[in-house]
Amino acid sequence: MKKPIALETISDNTVFRKGDVFVLFGELFGRGYATGLLDQARKAGMQIVGITVGRRDENNSLRPLTNEELAEAEARLGGTIINVPLMAGFDLDAPEGGPTATDMLAGLTLESWEREKLDWDYIEKCQAVATERFTTALAKVMSILDGMIPAGRNVFFAHTMAGGIPKAKVFLVVANRIYKGTGARHMSSQALIDSDMGKLILRNFDEVSANTFRHLIDASAAIRERVEAEGGQVRYTAYGYHGTGILIGGEYRWQTYTNYTQGYAKMRLEGIAEDAWAKGIKASVYNCPEIRTNSSDVFTGIELPLIPLLLALKKENGGKWADEQWQACEALLADGHTLDDVMSKISSLQASDVMVPFYDFSAWPMPNSQSQADLTIGTSNEITAMHRDSKVMISDLLSALVVEATGRLIFGASSEPRGPVQWLNHDVVARCLNASRECAESTQRLQVA
Numbered sequence: 001m002k003k004p005i006a007l008e009t010i011s012d013n014t015v016f017r018k019g020d021v022f023v024l025f026g027e028l029f030g031r032g033y034a035t036g037l038l039d040q041a042r043k044a045g046m047q048i049v050g051i052t053v054g055r056r057d058e059n060n061s062l063r064p065l066t067n068e069e070l071a072e073a074e075a076r077l078g079g080t081i082i083n084v085p086l087m088a089g090f091d092l093d094a095p096e097g098g099p100t101a102t103d104m105l106a107g108l109t110l111e112s113w114e115r116e117k118l119d120w121d122y123i124e125k126c127q128a129v130a131t132e133r134f135t136t137a138l139a140k141v142m143s144i145l146d147g148m149i150p151a152g153r154n155v156f157f158a159h160t161m162a163g164g165i166p167k168a169k170v171f172l173v174v175a176n177r178i179y180k181g182t183g184a185r186h187m188s189s190q191a192l193i194d195s196d197m198g199k200l201i202l203r204n205f206d207e208v209s210a211n212t213f214r215h216l217i218d219a220s221a222a223i224r225e226r227v228e229a230e231g232g233q234v235r236y237t238a239y240g241y242h243g244t245g246i247l248i249g250g251e252y253r254w255q256t257y258t259n260y261t262q263g264y265a266k267m268r269l270e271g272i273a274e275d276a277w278a279k280g281i282k283a284s285v286y287n288c289p290e291i292r293t294n295s296s297d298v299f300t301g302i303e304l305p306l307i308p309l310l311l312a313l314k315k316e317n318g319g320k321w322a323d324e325q326w327q328a329c330e331a332l333l334a335d336g337h338t339l340d341d342v343m344s345k346i347s348s349l350q351a352s353d354v355m356v357p358f359y360d361f362s363a364w365p366m367p368n369s370q371s372q373a374d375l376t377i378g379t380s381n382e383i384t385a386m387h388r389d390s391k392v393m394i395s396d397l398l399s400a401l402v403v404e405a406t407g408r409l410i411f412g413a414s415s416e417p418r419g420p421v422q423w424l425n426h427d428v429v430a431r432c433l434n435a436s437r438e439c440a441e442s443t444q445r446l447q448v449a
């Protein structure tokens with residue numbers, strides 16, 4: 001991608017209807033992006049099908065969900081889960097009796113990790129074992145799914161998988177310092193990716209966050225051909241991240257969270273959609289705004305570009321409802337603090353000489369620096385401290401709104417997708433939120449009249 005291609009229009013669903021099948025490819029967590037898309041699928045009356053990544057037992061073997069876990073997960077999803085474990089990544093796989101990649105990292109210490117070399121031939125064997133395990137399980141999932149799709153139905157596959165952080169103590173310490181450390185605790189993200197440990201982690205991110213999309217598209221080829229032969233349509237979507245256009249100094253401008261180590265995997269994900277699209281398959285990656293979820297909470301400061309969504313709500317002709325969001329956010333601040341104080345902290349960060357060089361699309365994902373990490377993490381900590389309760393934050397309220405809007409936008413755009421990679425910037429997110437509230441308010445007015 002040479003420059004971000006924005007999704008500019010808010011479209012309505014014209015394809016998916018009652019009885020069509022929505023397949024969530026990843027597990028559902030309460031705050032995750034997938035909840036927005038699922039809401040739309042439910043509203044359209046679609047049949048919901050999910051998968052599980054499975055669970056590891058005490059010996060690290062992958063197992064399906066127990067009956068109790070399955071019932072809980074199906075209740076959360078509001079659909080049927082195909083109970084065949086689809087954990088991606090090779091961090092806990094190995095040839096029979098051999099050590100896993102995570103075992104190999106267990107010997108590394110905080111003093112040694114930067115210079116320790118890994119046995120790449122052996123890691124490739126672990127990766128091959130994991131790929132075989134994943135694709136075999138996926139073939140099983142697809143044959144079960146095939147039986148769940150009646151003739152004449154349309155199918156929507158929503159990929160949400162992202163991850164791949166190995167549970168190795170040394171990595172968790174390093175990650176904590178990269179994403180949360182300031183001053184003497186700062187650590188360079190470049191040092192991580194220059195090390196063998198970092199290279200292993202990047203490979204695992206590729207496996208989980210990108211290659212799973214290709215496996216999904218490949219393994220569902222027979223379903224796709226059948227559905228299309230019966231007159232139905234098939235769509236694939238995936239959530240990307242590659243920075244977001246937000247209001248900076250009164251104009252929408254591209255910016256990014258730094259350091260987004262998973263960025264290489266996200267660019268690979270874009271490439272997979274482009275390859276599929278070139279073959280006539282409607283697979284689209286939607287690059288989404290920064291929000292706080294179970295997965296993104298590791299990145300301190302991820303919420304800084306989210307808070308200016310409030311400015312976008314006003315700029316995009318926000319009415320009474322947009323004002324209420326401002327008031328609701330202000331009410332979350334402790335006495336003596338205002339939203340204007342929060343906004344001015346964020347705008348001085350964005351305008352600072354420290355941050356400006358990081359807003360370079362072509363250089364993405366840039367490594368962190370001491371001054372950039374100090375400023376990002378420091379500002380985030382200061383804004384957190386301005387809240388009445390650090391468990392009820394402005395970023396929680398705004399994350400939920402972004403999840404709702406992206407669900408509508410992606411679901412609507414999927415009827416006639418425009419291309420393999422598009423960005424959902426704050427302008428279209430704000431327009432979508434304002435439009436849906438305006439619509440609700442005028443319906444209410446009509447009912448009252």
Ligand SMILES: NC(=O)c1ccc[n+]([C@@H]2O[C@H](COP(=O)([O-])OP(=O)(O)OC[C@H]3O[C@@H](n4cnc5c(N)ncnc54)[C@H](O)[C@@H]3O)[C@@H](O)[C@H]2O)c1
Pocket residue numbers: 025026027028029031032033034053086087088089159160161162163164208239240241287288289290291292293294295296302
């Ligand atoms: N949170 C953000 O700021 C943000 C921004 C843009 C895009 N996204 C993307 O949105 C998608 C959903 O993430 P989210 O932030 O809503 O968080 P989430 O925690 O709700 O979702 C993460 C998903 O990844 C799956 N997953 C994790 N490890 C896995 C593994 N080893 N194998 C298979 N699946 C695995 C989980 O089952 C879950 O479905 C991801 O692709 C993420 O990169 C997030």
